[in-house]
Amino acid sequence: MEKAPKEVQTKRKNKIKIVHYIYRRGHASKVDIANDLGLSMPTVLQNIKELSDAGIVEKVGDYQSTGGRKAKALSIVPDICYAVGVDITANHLGLVMIDAKGTILSNTRQRMRYEDTFSYYQEISERIQAFIDDTLEYPKEREKITGIGVSIPGIIDKANHILLKSHALNVSNISLLKLSQFLPYKVVFDNDANCAAYTEISDPDKNVIYLSLNNTVGGAISYNGKLYEGDHLKSGEFGHIIIVPNGERCYCGKRGCVDCYCSALRLSSHTGGNLEKYFIKLKNGNHDFEKIWNDYLYTLALTVSNLRMAFDCDIIIGGYVGGYLKDYLIDLSKLVMQMNKFDFDTSYLRCSKYHMEASAYGIAMWLIQKFYDTIG
Structure with missing residues (x-):
């Protein structure tokens, strides 16, 4: 007897959920899969067998045992x-x-x-x-x-x-x-x-703002694990939020945009376009570069504070500047806390895991x- 279409669809969804779960985790046991995805053990066992037979999932070793049989670690077949x-x-x-x-x-x-x-x-x-x-x-x-x-x-x-x-x-x-x-x-x-x-969206139930500090400033909004693109494909254009009324002229034609104050060019323009050279001089204690950095950090903190107030979720800072920001995250957090009186800490703020490429x-x-x- 053929299975009903709804049953087939449910089985397929479960199989896809299992593969995504193993992919995000790197490796997982059958018990982990059943507990975290809320699936019965027979369902997990049947799907793992089919995925193994298809050459998609493989056993890669054993978990440490606290007694009894060791659980097998399952992983995606890399090739x-x-x-x-x-x-x-x-x-x-x-x-x-x-x-x-x-x-x-x-x-x-x-x-x-x-x-x-x-x-x-x-x-x-x-x-x-x-x-x-x-x-x-x-x-x-x-x-x-x-x-x-x-x-x-x-x-x-x-x-x-x-x-x-x-x-x-x-x-x-x-x-x-x-x-x-x-x-x-x-x-x-x-x-x-x-x-x-996409490199930062690992939890489908987590909402995240990604602030990209490249030679232009951009961003992305992840809601329930999916990117929100806006009605006209223009969401996440954080670089064109005005933070300094009647400020510097932006390439978009407005004045005082985030892009004018927080793009990587704001820093690298002082070292012939070489951002790495700028941060080397900053670490070496160059007073002129320290002043430039303090001004930059202040406007970045203002931007982060505004994004936090608007979206009330985690904020990840990436892009060219994000790759150097880890050593200065405490300084940034202190400034954000001075501006934002609605949070007790800045545990929602972190640098991106990936820098170049x-x-x-x-x-x-x-x-x-x-x-x-x-x-x-």
């Missing part, structure tokens, strides 16, 4: 699929490849100035293909690539594959098929801040998780 992440900026190309467990197999960052030309899109596709060939030696392995994700700074109409507007690249209404047409893989596109946020890694992670959604 069931691969994903490539691409980060396009005004002056660079970032490339990352990960396996089914999210492990980075290879990554590179190359200098490449963006141009909306046929030759640029052709060259970038050639570089991506060369990167794939260098990482995966055998054609059979390349056939397991589930897709290529491309991170771009700007507002993207994903349904129609159009880059509506990018101040960072100085273009608008660009067909993204100009790039994907050269690649023999599924290609998806997303905003760079959204892509970086976070956007490329994030969009690759998204592709892997979408692959798991197709498991039947």
Whole structure:
């Protein structure tokens, strides 16, 4: 007797939930899966058997025992699929490849100035293909690539594959098929801040604000484990919140935007565009650079405080500056506490786990998780 459609759908959902759970945890026991997902042990056992038979899940060892039989540790089979992440900026190309467990197999960052030309899109596709060939030696392995994700700074109409507007690249209404047409893989596109946020969304029940401090300021809003994009694809444009009325002129045309005061350029412009050099001078006690940093930190604290008041959830600071902020997080927290009288601490505030190539890694992670959604 065939199973009813509703029963089949429930079974498939349970199987997908189990795979995502193991992926997020890295490894898990059957008991963990049953307890944390609220599934019966027979349901877990049957699904694990089917996933093992399909070559998706494997036993990787034993947990320590407190008596009795040791529980087996289950993990994702790493070579069931691969994903490539691409980060396009005004002056660079970032490339990352990960396996089914999210492990980075290879990554590179190359200098490449963006141009909306046929030759640029052709060259970038050639570089991506060369990167794939260098990482995966055998054609059979390349056939397991589930897709290529491309991170771009700007507002993207994903349904129609159009880059509506990018101040960072100085273009608008660009067909993204100009790039994907050269690649023999599924290609998806997303905003760079959204892509970086994917690296931080590990708890589907947690709400998170991701503040990206690159050469432009952006962000993303994660609600119940999913990104909120807004009615017109413009959510998370934190860089254009006004924090200094009648302040400095922003490239968007307004005055006093967060972007004017909190972008990485605010700091790197003092060291010829080299952000690392700026922080070296800051750590060496350069008084001029300390004053610049104190001003920067104050406006960043104001931004964080405003975001906390608006969203009342965890805030993660990433991007170029976020990669250096860990050593100064206490100073930032002190300033935030002076501005925000509604919280007793700043335990909601932290730096991102990933720094360079976070956007490329994030969009690759998204592709892997979408692959798991197709498991039947």
